[in-house]
Amino acid sequence: MLEIDRLPADVQRPGYDRSQLKTRMVHIGFGAFHRAHQALCSDKLAEQGSDWGYCEVNLNSGELIQALREQALLYTVTEMADDSLNTRVIGVITAALHGKGDGIEAVINAMSQPDVAIVSMTVTEKGYCHLPASGDLNPEHPDIVHDLAHPTAPRSLPGLILAAIRRRRDAELAPFSVMSCDNMPENGHVTRNVIVQLAQRQDAALADYIQQHITFPSTMVDRIVPAMTDSAFKQLSARLGSCDPVAVEAEPFFQWVIEDNFVSGRPAWENAGAELVKDVLPFEEMKLRMLNGSHSFLAYLGFLAGYEHISDCMADRHFRAAARALMVDEQAPTLRTQGVDLHAYADSLIARYENRAIKHRTYQIATDGTQKLPQRLLDSVRWHLANGSRCDLLLLGVAAWMRYAGAVDEQGQPIEIRDPLKNQLAECVANSEEGEARVRALLAMKAVFGEDLAENAEVVAKLTSFYQQLTQQGARATVHQFMDHG
16 A cells, blocks of 8 residues: 655655545546546646546446555556656545446446536547447447446446436536547547437437537547556565555656547646647547557567567567658658658657666557557558558558467467457457468458458458468568568
8 A cells, every 4th residue: 555654755745735626527447548647647737726636437447446545545656767767646536436346326426516527538449339440339339238228327438428418417517528538530539429329329319419518529648658567566666665556657758639629628738738739630640650550560560579568679670670660651651740750750759669667568559459450550551552552561560460369379379369359359260261261351350440451452462471471480580571671
């Protein structure tokens, strides 16, 4: 348990009166990223006199919420570079709830309090119950099927928010804004889609109310926050002289771009390092394709090659060169960003990846691939197909995902696939032979690839060639050969 009195003198404590905070925001998904990003930004504002506090919600796991409660809703964030460490205690949380332990009714009630002006979320792409290829609601998702039958006892994120919107409308309370902070292009648009489409299936009048009164600002978030390991916790405890099971570590870099579209007010996040803009999409696409796309590229190829961390991939000059070439040659041309030096941006990303103090595991990034591929790699593939240009590195990244989805690594050891479509992936693998048959079977997953890519003979041929090369030669040799010969 975190003991504030035992912390070293150089650890920054809250310098504000926490009793003056009001629960104006409910955040769903009290994961590592939120703790090191949005909560940190809001904590910096509290130091400037802001009274915007958070009610934190986890819908599934309750261990973190319980640990947070046991240490007076406080935790630490440590920013780590190769040559520096900086730790601060976050005090901006006013309440914490667990959907299963406290009950969904308690969560809906929290979102229905008059002071709440923003409901935000970091639940990863799979939490939206959407079809990644289109961004629409997936009506066959088990939680959506349940919520259509039981709208007042929801299980899904869209159903939960919809229940709170209904209750606030019926109580004639001011509407709140719904803000996604997950890595999806136009994440506000996706969030609006799934909630409105669910409402249309439940209550047409409620759907109309949402379209008229609720805003869904899009955001772009950027900070590398690796999952905490036992070793990381042990080292942190030794340094702090106190155990903090809610602690997170992050790189020093921080970026948060927010569409300024809030129906009932917002914190002045721009005073704590955020950027408030009219259109987030160019920033989102730049980050999703150049950073997240290269991360996924390195995750699958690096994991298969035996590299545990992104910084390990950077120590291999061929992997380093491949990641930069992917960014500059194949992702940058697809972007609509104005006034940004994309070559300099690529160089800054490579420098961040080289930070050995940040242990960002390739396996962590490789999770939920079916939800990530469309916006990170496939949208760019489609751009190149439409423009008649080459995208071999993008297709190599997709082929590496296909090889990884086979669930057996290059040493013949099983890979534990963590993905909401893992059963469909397993079925595709079980019912197809290695090579072109495997490639075609995976391409047939329309929720991921749509229909167009499976019908493109050039795409099928190149994916098959790369897949066979990965299978026969291994990821390391494939990347080395590609970068040596092109």
